[in-house]
Amino acid sequence: MKKIWFAAIGIVIILIAAGIFIAMSGTPQQKKSVVLSESGSTLLYPVFNVWAKNYTDPNYNVTITTQSTGSGTGISSAIKGTVIIGASDTYMSDSLMVSNPGMLNIPILISSQYIAYNIPGLNDKHLVLSGPVIAGIYNNTIQYWDDQKIASLNPGISLPHERIIPVYRSDGSGDTAMFTSFLSKSCQWWNKTVGFGTNVNWPSNPAAHGATGNAGIISFMEANPYTISYIAMTYTNQISGKLGYAALINRAGIAVLPSTQTVMNAASQYLNVIPPDGRISITFAPGNNSYPIATFEYLIVKKVQPDKDTAIALKNFIKWVVDPNGGSSPKYLNQFYLIPLPSSVVNGVTLPLVEQITYAS
Amino acid sequence: MSIRILKDLSFRIIGYAIIIFIMIILIYIVGGIVFNGVLSIRPSMLIENGDTTSGGLLNAIVGTWMLVGTGILFSVPLGVFAAVFIVEYGWMRYNQIIRIFTDILTSIPSIVLGLFGYLFLVIQLGFGYSLLAGGITLGIMMLPYILRITEISLSEVPRSVREAAISLGARRTDLIFRVMLPYAKNGIITSTILAMSIGAGETAQLLYTAGWNNSLPVSFIKSQVAYLTYVIWAGINQPSLYSHQLAFASAFILIVSVFSLIFISKFIKR
Amino acid sequence: MPRREEKIFKFFTFLISLAPVVLVVLLFSFLLYYSIPSIRYNGLRFFTTYYWYPGQVYLPPVNVNGILVPYGSSFGILLFLFGTLITSLLALLIAFPISIIISLIVNLYINDKLRKIIISLIELFAAIPSVVYGLWGIVYLEPILSNYIEPLMSKYLGFIPFFSGPIYSGAGILASSLVLSLMILPIMTSVLNGSISNFSTPVKEGAIALGATRYEVGRMIILRGLKIQIFGASMLGLGRALGETMAVLMVSGSAFNIMPSNIYSPINTMAAALATLLDSAFMDSTGMNLYALSELGLVLVLITLIASIIGRLIVGIGIIRGYTRGEEL
Numbered sequence: 001m002k003k004i005w006f007a008a009i010g011i012v013i014i015l016i017a018a019g020i021f022i023a024m025s026g027t028p029q030q031k032k033s034v035v036l037s038e039s040g041s042t043l044l045y046p047v048f049n050v051w052a053k054n055y056t057d058p059n060y061n062v063t064i065t066t067q068s069t070g071s072g073t074g075i076s077s078a079i080k081g082t083v084i085i086g087a088s089d090t091y092m093s094d095s096l097m098v099s100n101p102g103m104l105n106i107p108i109l110i111s112s113q114y115i116a117y118n119i120p121g122l123n124d125k126h127l128v129l130s131g132p133v134i135a136g137i138y139n140n141t142i143q144y145w146d147d148q149k150i151a152s153l154n155p156g157i158s159l160p161h162e163r164i165i166p167v168y169r170s171d172g173s174g175d176t177a178m179f180t181s182f183l184s185k186s187c188q189w190w191n192k193t194v195g196f197g198t199n200v201n202w203p204s205n206p207a208a209h210g211a212t213g214n215a216g217i218i219s220f221m222e223a224n225p226y227t228i229s230y231i232a233m234t235y236t237n238q239i240s241g242k243l244g245y246a247a248l249i250n251r252a253g254i255a256v257l258p259s260t261q262t263v264m265n266a267a268s269q270y271l272n273v274i275p276p277d278g279r280i281s282i283t284f285a286p287g288n289n290s291y292p293i294a295t296f297e298y299l300i301v302k303k304v305q306p307d308k309d310t311a312i313a314l315k316n317f318i319k320w321v322v323d324p325n326g327g328s329s330p331k332y333l334n335q336f337y338l339i340p341l342p343s344s345v346v347n348g349v350t351l352p353l354v355e356q357i358t359y360a361s
Numbered sequence: 362m363s364i365r366i367l368k369d370l371s372f373r374i375i376g377y378a379i380i381i382f383i384m385i386i387l388i389y390i391v392g393g394i395v396f397n398g399v400l401s402i403r404p405s406m407l408i409e410n411g412d413t414t415s416g417g418l419l420n421a422i423v424g425t426w427m428l429v430g431t432g433i434l435f436s437v438p439l440g441v442f443a444a445v446f447i448v449e450y451g452w453m454r455y456n457q458i459i460r461i462f463t464d465i466l467t468s469i470p471s472i473v474l475g476l477f478g479y480l481f482l483v484i485q486l487g488f489g490y491s492l493l494a495g496g497i498t499l500g501i502m503m504l505p506y507i508l509r510i511t512e513i514s515l516s517e518v519p520r521s522v523r524e525a526a527i528s529l530g531a532r533r534t535d536l537i538f539r540v541m542l543p544y545a546k547n548g549i550i551t552s553t554i555l556a557m558s559i560g561a562g563e564t565a566q567l568l569y570t571a572g573w574n575n576s577l578p579v580s581f582i583k584s585q586v587a588y589l590t591y592v593i594w595a596g597i598n599q600p601s602l603y604s605h606q607l608a609f610a611s612a613f614i615l616i617v618s619v620f621s622l623i624f625i626s627k628f629i630k631r
Numbered sequence: 632m633p634r635r636e637e638k639i640f641k642f643f644t645f646l647i648s649l650a651p652v653v654l655v656v657l658l659f660s661f662l663l664y665y666s667i668p669s670i671r672y673n674g675l676r677f678f679t680t681y682y683w684y685p686g687q688v689y690l691p692p693v694n695v696n697g698i699l700v701p702y703g704s705s706f707g708i709l710l711f712l713f714g715t716l717i718t719s720l721l722a723l724l725i726a727f728p729i730s731i732i733i734s735l736i737v738n739l740y741i742n743d744k745l746r747k748i749i750i751s752l753i754e755l756f757a758a759i760p761s762v763v764y765g766l767w768g769i770v771y772l773e774p775i776l777s778n779y780i781e782p783l784m785s786k787y788l789g790f791i792p793f794f795s796g797p798i799y800s801g802a803g804i805l806a807s808s809l810v811l812s813l814m815i816l817p818i819m820t821s822v823l824n825g826s827i828s829n830f831s832t833p834v835k836e837g838a839i840a841l842g843a844t845r846y847e848v849g850r851m852i853i854l855r856g857l858k859i860q861i862f863g864a865s866m867l868g869l870g871r872a873l874g875e876t877m878a879v880l881m882v883s884g885s886a887f888n889i890m891p892s893n894i895y896s897p898i899n900t901m902a903a904a905l906a907t908l909l910d911s912a913f914m915d916s917t918g919m920n921l922y923a924l925s926e927l928g929l930v931l932v933l934i935t936l937i938a939s940i941i942g943r944l945i946v947g948i949g950i951i952r953g954y955t956r957g958e959e960l
Contacts, residue, residue, distance in 0.1 A: 366844060372732075372849075373736070373740055373845075375732070376733070376735065379729055379736075380736060383733065384749075386813065387753075387755065387756060389771070390813075442647040443644070443647045446641075446644035446647065446648035459649075459651060461940075462652045465655050465939075465940070466655055467939070468870050468874070468938075468940070469658065469874070470873070470874025470875070470876060470932065470935055472874075472905050473658075473662070473874070473905070473928045473931060475906075476905065477661055480661050480665060481657065481658075501654055504651065505651065508651070533641075534636065558758060563760070563761075564761060564762045565902075565906055568906065569909065590877075593765075594762055594877065612766055615760055616760075616763060619758050620755065623755070623758050
């Protein structure tokens with residue numbers, strides 16, 4: 001009996017000692033704690049999680065909370081102040097900026113997307129498609145894969161006479177914004193009737209199908225041949241070998257395949273014309289070797305932060321995010337097929353915007 | 362064998378077949394989730410915080426119960442005291458009105474409650490995405506269950522017991538606190554457990570009220586909370602296999618806890 | 632002193648008992664307040680068109696009759712309304728006979744112990760969270776539907792209108808209705824079981840003693856006697872199905888701006904649309920998207936209320952007797 005008592009007391013003492021040790025090692029020095037809450041873009045969500053885990057601030061104990069809600073919620077949460085950082089695949093519209101002048105749109109990354117399709121037998125080839133043709137597919141004027149308009153872009157490829165099933169995102173999405181922005185710039189009709197945004201006036205098409213999230217689109221396309229849709233480059237590994245993707249006719253009239261290089265080319269066409277507030281669309285870029293679908297990813301933050309510590313911690317974090325040795329290093333970005341900003345954009349646009357962040361005194 | 366008996370027999374056979382078929386579907390659903398859940402779950406998931414793409418589920422598990430707890434803290438006092446008034450003081454017309462409004466509350470779709478929670482709690486009251494906003498939104502949904510079951514239990518107190526208490530000179534409050542509520546204790550506990558099991562499985566109400574947090578919330582307001590159903594919803598829409606495993610593991614944990622709660626509530630009733 | 636305490640306590644509980652009223656009034660006033668601009672802008676068109684056009688939020692807003700709205704926006708809920716009603720009614724159509732047969736069988740042929748087990752197992756369906764149904768629907772139900780069941784249905788039932796025609800991914804009206812029918816089965820079965828087992832035993836036993844088969848007792852006596860309760864149970868099930876969000880969202884195929892052509896077509900319901908469209912609505916600086924969604928929410932609540940209130944009134948009278956207490960003492 002005694003032995004049990006000794007053992008029990010021993011265990012208790014060891015546990016208490018361990019607890020004290022953990023408690024002490026947990027707080028080695030007294031750093032102030034700052035919580036940077038993030039909400040928004042599903043596309044940025046995975047990389048934000050990796051950043052949150054690996055980021056350390058020299059002066060603060062920074063906790064970054066992330067939430068995948070969609071760009072719209074991200075922007076509105078940042079405006080309402082329910083989160084510090086709104087992550088968005090698009091910049092705020094002019095009218096939103098007018099009603100909320102105290103917001104900053106800080107570009108941090110470039111992302112792009114595939115126009116993917118599932119045509120059995122042709123998935124290892126890259127079809128050539130153009131904005132007007134894709135618009136025609138979505139608005140039901142081009143109904144079959146062997147339509148003359150598709151065939152003339154792809155001489156020598158035997159296309160099946162099968163009904164095309166266009167797939168779109170039913171939830172609000174930055175991918176939709178990117179895609180529709182490309183179509184708006186390359187097709188008059190689309191620009192006038194459908195427009196661009198995270199959710200648009202989808203044309204009526206009896207074959208069209210909605211899906212939630214990129215993963216929803218991919219699984220739908222895999223299960224259904226003769227589908228076409230747009231899929232974020234982040235999902236490269238999920239579509240490789242299962243779906244084909246197209247080369248797109250760019251502004252110069254040349255078919256270009258998506259790659260880090262062709263997307264970088266597109267972004268660099270705009271270096272000299274990016275406005276100081278960072279809000280610009282970089283789809284359908286000029287240049288012979290530019291892939292026509294690309295966008296800046298944005299952090300939407302308030303110019304005036306509630307307190308000094310949050311403001312400083314936030315600035316440090318964003319600077320780290322665009323630092324090629326920090327958050328923008330290939331070890332973080334490559335796995336998600338995200339493309340870092342060229343250093344000229346970082347120095348010319350992002351950092352000046354970051355410096356505008358202040359705090360209420 | 363007459364036609365009548367034949368009809369009786371065939372009805373019986375069809376009926377048994379349907380019951381068996383429905384049971385198979387139940388097993389298929391629960392079994393499918395449990396099967397995938399067991400394949401997906403790792404012990405590390407139970408002790409690590411995570412973010413639906415990596416790590417574990419500790420923050421989501423604890424967050425779920427914190428949200429449910431907040432909902433209970435909101436709904437149980439309201440529900441129990443409201444039931445006390447209805448049974449002890451209320452007059453028929455008044456009680457009918459309250460009952461109609463309780464019924465209305467039960468039939469409000471969860472996404473509409475979520476929209477209300479967002480407009481009222483998150484924005485208007487400035488709670489932000491938080492334990493309080495999410496918890497109260499859950500609590501609004503729980504309130505009718507607590508109220509009605511408590512009301513039934515209170516009204517089941519035998520007249521003789523009440524009359525005995527009153528004839529001994531007990532005051533109304535004594536009657537309520539010493540006799541009625543202890544008598545209805547089991548009903549209150551059962552309704553609380555039932556409300557917990559319903560609250561733990563809710564998603565639509567929390568999407569725009571609770572948010573998400575990679576660790577545990579640090580305060581009641583303006584600090585977001587993680588919850589399990591979100592992992593299921595977000596995980597299945599993420600690219601990686603591990604996200605899907607987290608989703609299945611969450612569904613498994615959720616089913617096990619909800620079923621155990623229901624089992625416990627059945628046990629208490631007896 | 633004690634008297635005062637009593638009064639304070641009574642007043643305190645009185646205030647608390649108003650909580651359901653306060654919450655309902657708050658909810659409706661918020662929804663209504665946020666709906667007003669949409670009601671003014673969309674008018675009746677809201678119910679007669681099926682186009683949901685969020686408009687071009689990146690263009691300057693335009694002024695229509697004094698209301699600022701995004702360029703090209705127009706909001707009609709006909710598709711969502713239709714989707715909500717058709718999926719719920721089909722679910723009811725599936726769950727209705729099943730719940731009646733199950734509750735008759737367990738009450739007529741099966742002993743008490745087994746009956747309790749079966750009923751509590753079916754009630755377990757109600758305990759499965761909605762999002763888990765959605766997960767199951769995506770992973771298990773949709774592939775089965777699109778690979779096996781729907782092709783067969785299209786082939787052999789194609790002569791029935793809306794049963795023929797192209798099959799897509801499995802997500803659509805049929806998948807939503809099936810999932811919904813499982814979700815409303817427990818509430819209907821348990822209410823019906825309650826009514827039937829309350830049904831006077833002497834009548835049952837007497838009829839059987841007179842030589843009626845149990846099937847005849849069920850069909851001619853119980854079902855006829857409980858018509859109202861059966862209707863009430865259906866309304867309760869319908870009310871549950873109308874407002875269901877997550878499960879339907881995950882298996883509906885989320886159609887926009889196109890009416891379904893057959894039972895396999897993608898569909899969208901009011902609750903699911905509300906959940907998916909809310910995010911983009913925040914992008915709209917004029918707020919019209921949010922207002923339109925609030926009106927959508929308001930309409931959804933009203934529809935759900937009608938079904939549930941009817942159901943509750945009937946069932947409340949039918950089974951929970953001795954429940955309208957409170958006037959005594």
